[in-house]
Amino acid sequence: MNIGIIGGGAIGLLCASYLSQHHDITVLTRRKEQAEEIRTSGLKRTVKGETFRASVKARAGITGVFDLLIVTVKYHHLQEVLDGLSTLPRQRILFLQNGMAHLLDLENWDTSHSIYIGVVEHGAMKVSDHAVNHTGIGVIKWGAFHPEDTAAVRNALNETPAQFQMIYTDEWKKVLEEKLLVNVCINPLTALLHVKNGELIANPAYEYMMKCAFEEALSILGLAEKERLWSHVVSICKKTAANQSSMLQDIVKGRETERKAIVGYLLKKAQAQEITAPHLTFFNRSLEVLEKKQTKSFE
Amino acid sequence: MNIGIIGGGAIGLLCASYLSQHHDITVLTRRKEQAEEIRTSGLKRTVKGETFRASVKARAGITGVFDLLIVTVKYHHLQEVLDGLSTLPRQRILFLQNGMAHLLDLENWDTSHSIYIGVVEHGAMKVSDHAVNHTGIGVIKWGAFHPEDTAAVRNALNETPAQFQMIYTDEWKKVLEEKLLVNVCINPLTALLHVKNGELIANPAYEYMMKCAFEEALSILGLAEKERLWSHVVSICKKTAANQSSMLQDIVKGRETERKAIVGYLLKKAQAQEITAPHLTFFNRSLEVLEKKQTKSFE
Numbered sequence: 014m015n016i017g018i019i020g021g022g023a024i025g026l027l028c029a030s031y032l033s034q035h036h037d038i039t040v041l042t043r044r045k046e047q048a049e050e051i052r053t054s055g056l057k058r059t060v061k062g063e064t065f066r067a068s069v070k071a072r073a074g075i076t077g078v079f080d081l082l083i084v085t086v087k088y089h090h091l092q093e094v095l096d097g098l099s100t101l102p103r104q105r106i107l108f109l110q111n112g113m114a115h116l117l118d119l120e121n122w123d124t125s126h127s128i129y130i131g132v133v134e135h136g137a138m139k140v141s142d143h144a145v146n147h148t149g150i151g152v153i154k155w156g157a158f159h160p161e162d163t164a165a166v167r168n169a170l171n172e173t174p175a176q177f178q179m180i181y182t183d184e185w186k187k188v189l190e191e192k193l194l195v196n197v198c199i200n201p202l203t204a205l206l207h208v209k210n211g212e213l214i215a216n217p218a219y220e221y222m223m224k225c226a227f228e229e230a231l232s233i234l235g236l237a238e239k240e241r242l243w244s245h246v247v248s249i250c251k252k253t254a255a256n257q258s259s260m261l262q263d264i265v266k267g268r269e270t271e272r273k274a275i276v277g278y279l280l281k282k283a284q285a286q287e288i289t290a291p292h293l294t295f296f297n298r299s300l301e302v303l304e305k306k307q308t309k310s311f312e
Numbered sequence: 313m314n315i316g317i318i319g320g321g322a323i324g325l326l327c328a329s330y331l332s333q334h335h336d337i338t339v340l341t342r343r344k345e346q347a348e349e350i351r352t353s354g355l356k357r358t359v360k361g362e363t364f365r366a367s368v369k370a371r372a373g374i375t376g377v378f379d380l381l382i383v384t385v386k387y388h389h390l391q392e393v394l395d396g397l398s399t400l401p402r403q404r405i406l407f408l409q410n411g412m413a414h415l416l417d418l419e420n421w422d423t424s425h426s427i428y429i430g431v432v433e434h435g436a437m438k439v440s441d442h443a444v445n446h447t448g449i450g451v452i453k454w455g456a457f458h459p460e461d462t463a464a465v466r467n468a469l470n471e472t473p474a475q476f477q478m479i480y481t482d483e484w485k486k487v488l489e490e491k492l493l494v495n496v497c498i499n500p501l502t503a504l505l506h507v508k509n510g511e512l513i514a515n516p517a518y519e520y521m522m523k524c525a526f527e528e529a530l531s532i533l534g535l536a537e538k539e540r541l542w543s544h545v546v547s548i549c550k551k552t553a554a555n556q557s558s559m560l561q562d563i564v565k566g567r568e569t570e571r572k573a574i575v576g577y578l579l580k581k582a583q584a585q586e587i588t589a590p591h592l593t594f595f596n597r598s599l600e601v602l603e604k605k606q607t608k609s610f611e
Binding site: 205206207208216217218219221222289290291292294295298299302303 | 504505506507515516517518520521588589590591593594597598601602
């Protein structure tokens with residue numbers, strides 16, 4: 014397939030690198046310099062100490078017609094991407110955002126594009142404009158946002174490398190909810206405490222705070238299976254013990270975090286249902302302070 | 313009396329300014345520049361929109377013999393002050409530190425000085441090296457650290473201005489504990505959330521987090537009268553609604569906070585008693601992150 018990948022972050026570079034083994038890839042970046050660097054240097058992916066190189070096309074801006082477009086930008090850049098996509102001819106678009114906030118935007122988006130939703134269960138860290146570390150091998154689970162015949166895309170996406178499987182599921186919303194639950198347990202706390210994922214279960218006080226976030230999120234999302242889900246969260250902490258969460262990486266690098274897509278979305282849903290969420294409210298505000306590094310001014 | 317005041321921060325300048333109305337005051341600063349500025353410009357105190365000026369002596373370093381020495385430095389500068397005081401002839405010393413951590417240091421201090429402990433219930437904000445805003449009128453409650461005849465000092469300190477009363481009490485330890493309780497409820501949260509004191513009771517989620525800190529501190533300090541003390545904390549939030557707590561001021565100005573003297577002391581006591589304090593542990597670590605602004609490095 015002829016695949017366009019919007020976004021040159023860790024997930025965008027990871028997708029481009031792996032999918033180029035079976036597909037014709039074009040990376041669509043925001044900055045001209047990054048597109049230029051990807052064209053001239055190619056992509057570099059490091060996984061378990063081995064380095065792989067890939068040649069892909071790249072250009073700046075959202076243009077062209079593809080068999081599939083994959084959107085890998087973070088939630089806070091989604092709106093400008095949607096505006097760009099609105100000007101393109103009808104095509105298939107797979108959204109790989111964290112959280113669930115983008116579902117609300119997509120529901121309100123008046124478009125004739127075919128929309129797919131995916132959940133990324135990989136760990137990745139961008140090293141440079143053309144290099145990415147694949148720090149955790151997982152899968153991408155995806156499905157159709159609106160019911161439709163997905164046979165063609167399913168067949169094409171079955172052709173992916175073993176370390177980068179793309180699995181079709183009708184249950185993508187459930188997958189998304191469980192991912193959001195894991196994210197809201199791990200991301201804000203690791204960012205606020207400046208600790209790696211494993212520390213959250215190594216320190217009983219941190220685990221207690223994580224449990225508080227877990228209980229509130231569970232109730233907001235209306236999820237049952239409390240025990241299985243808590244074991245799941247703990248197992249992810251264990252599996253990724255030595256990793257920095259994406260939110261901690263963002264705070265360390267001084268970038269905007271996915272606070273709004275993760276905690277913000279849950280707080281909005283809590284408010285609509287009149288559920289109180291004091292811990293999530295507290296995390297949200299503390300993260301905002303840490304993000305803005307408001308250490309010199311007072312509003 | 314001939315009174316020496318060690319420290320030129322908000323509380324040091326406030327004490328010097330008020331006490332100079334009835335006593336002969338010398339401010340002992342760390343920096344030569346500040347002593348010079350106090351000598352040449354005099355002290356300026358603003359309270360309720362009115363400005364008062366005072367002339368006092370000032371010099372850098374801890375030297376001399378006084379009828380009373382008042383130590384106003386923050387806890388994290390106390391050890392160097394104790395070292396300085398150890399070289400001086402025997403005299404009376406009143407310590408005005410926040411928290412209770414200094415009690416442990418004073419117990420272990422091998423000295424022949426007469427030691428007094430005071431609790432400052434004023435709000436103050438340093439404006440410049442010779443100017444202070446008196447933002448909240450309270451009192452200073454003080455007593456003798458070791459039993460002794462305090463009549464002479466009591467008589468002298470009864471001569472203070474109406475807005476700056478110094479009240480003798482045998483119950484200074486109880487006063488200190490209640491002050492610590494108020495501090496641990498208000499200071500860390502306002503610093504983490506970047507909000508003024510009143511916001512803690514205006515936002516139910518923040519009030520909930522404050523209640524969590526309150527319950528843990530109450531149990532660590534072994535205090536009864538839970539309802540009266542909670543009403544006390546809430547009433548202080550109301551009375552000081554428009555104020556920035558001292559810890560928030562420190563974070564905003566990029567200074568070291570009194571985290572160790574307040575939260576750190578309670579966590580040490582909790583550990584000794586095998587009491588779990590997940591919220592205080594969390595606040596302590598988050599404050600540490602905010603203090604160090606570890607946004608560029610990862611240990």
